[in-house]
Amino acid sequence: MSASNLPANPFFASPEQRVALARQRFFEDGLRPSGMVSEAVLQSWSRCLRHHADPDKPAVFEPVTPSRVHSVLRANRELLEAAADEMERLRLTLSGTSGTAMLTDAQGVIIGSTFTQARSHERLMPVSTRIGVNLAEEVIGTNAPGITARTGQASVVMGGEHFFGNVQVMHCAAAPIRDVRGQVAGVLDLSSEGIPFGFDAASVVAHYAAEIENRLLLAQSGEHLVARMQISPALLDTPMAALLGITGDGRIDWLNGAAARLLGAGTSAGGGLGLPVEDHLGLPLVALRGLSSTDTPRPLRLPNGLTLWLRLEWRVRDGHPRVHAIAPAPLAAPAAEPAAAAITLRETERQAVVRVLAECGGNVSKAARALRVSRGLIYRHLKAADD
Numbered sequence: 001m002s003a004s005n006l007p008a009n010p011f012f013a014s015p016e017q018r019v020a021l022a023r024q025r026f027f028e029d030g031l032r033p034s035g036m037v038s039e040a041v042l043q044s045w046s047r048c049l050r051h052h053a054d055p056d057k058p059a060v061f062e063p064v065t066p067s068r069v070h071s072v073l074r075a076n077r078e079l080l081e082a083a084a085d086e087m088e089r090l091r092l093t094l095s096g097t098s099g100t101a102m103l104t105d106a107q108g109v110i111i112g113s114t115f116t117q118a119r120s121h122e123r124l125m126p127v128s129t130r131i132g133v134n135l136a137e138e139v140i141g142t143n144a145p146g147i148t149a150r151t152g153q154a155s156v157v158m159g160g161e162h163f164f165g166n167v168q169v170m171h172c173a174a175a176p177i178r179d180v181r182g183q184v185a186g187v188l189d190l191s192s193e194g195i196p197f198g199f200d201a202a203s204v205v206a207h208y209a210a211e212i213e214n215r216l217l218l219a220q221s222g223e224h225l226v227a228r229m230q231i232s233p234a235l236l237d238t239p240m241a242a243l244l245g246i247t248g249d250g251r252i253d254w255l256n257g258a259a260a261r262l263l264g265a266g267t268s269a270g271g272g273l274g275l276p277v278e279d280h281l282g283l284p285l286v287a288l289r290g291l292s293s294t295d296t297p298r299p300l301r302l303p304n305g306l307t308l309w310l311r312l313e314w315r316v317r318d319g320h321p322r323v324h325a326i327a328p329a330p331l332a333a334p335a336a337e338p339a340a341a342a343i344t345l346r347e348t349e350r351q352a353v354v355r356v357l358a359e360c361g362g363n364v365s366k367a368a369r370a371l372r373v374s375r376g377l378i379y380r381h382l383k384a385a386d387d
Helices: 015-028 039-051 066-075 077-093 144-151 201-219 257-262 277-281 285-289 338-359 364-371 375-386
Strands: 099-105 110-113 155-158 170-178 184-193 224-230 242-246 252-255 298-301 307-315 321-325
Touching: 015 039, 039 144, 039 155, 066 077, 077 099, 077 110, 077 184, 077 201, 099 144, 099 201, 144 155, 144 170, 144 184, 170 201, 184 201, 201 242, 201 257, 224 257, 224 285, 242 257, 242 277, 277 285, 285 338, 338 364, 338 375, 364 375
Parallel strands: none
Antiparallel strands: 099 110, 099 184, 155 170, 170 184, 224 242, 224 307, 242 252, 298 307, 307 321
């Protein structure tokens, strides 16, 4: 049957029938069943066919040696430390469900799992959740952590959408965890064998993956001014917080996905890297660094017009943050009065320069080094104050 003869909107008694028909059209008829399964699954099926000729053969979960376990845990120590608390919380969250959480490295190799004991109906879980098992597409075909490790995108794969027949009893949802370079550092996955999720697994795994990612970003920050931002101050200490790492020369060194979206820097954590922070926050580094220490979040209007609540943390190499906050002065200037806004910004910079200069005993060179600006900038601010 040609593609033109296929019904445009077929009706199905169940999702299982829809997936079964999609498999038939794809694997037997050589047709692309667009709209019947997700595009991510279709692309994964295509990739898997290049590695595995027969989807009816069972996937093989390789034996894991002690040396491999030791190697993979050692290589991912930083990610494991960042995920430790969240994996324990996930264990409690999932304790009354059929779900198991697994953490993999960037290649899809399991480095953590909440699995403890098999239920009576579970056959794959005891072998597929072991530390060191490789869940990559190339090994066990289409599955959520395998797709996410390869594409860097969140994914959901249910039942018959899995490539190999023996894995089609599984239901899984996965989300990526990125590092300070915007690269996938690991994948968090929720899986259930034989029993479909009775909740939105994609939302749950996204929530926990975001928290692990935020912890990892902070752990990987050496000397950064870290901005926490959100539309409500109540969200600044949640997985929804937008995080931005600022270097000593005033550039964006890293940002999480929430920050990229709020700043209009793209949809991934890699967008906006290397750009001057002033381009996105509307304030130069001298204004950010020179403000007094406080843990009280303050509002800030961004150049894109969005007003966010902002709190700053100076991350030092010993891991202890010092907290700063943005004063609300820039917000006081209406967007329709650019001249007034410029005066307010200059006044904010001048106050920062005067304060740091006083702390340095009037030594201009020392103050310039502390603020990481030129001596000329300090002299100009002092001259303006005298005028």
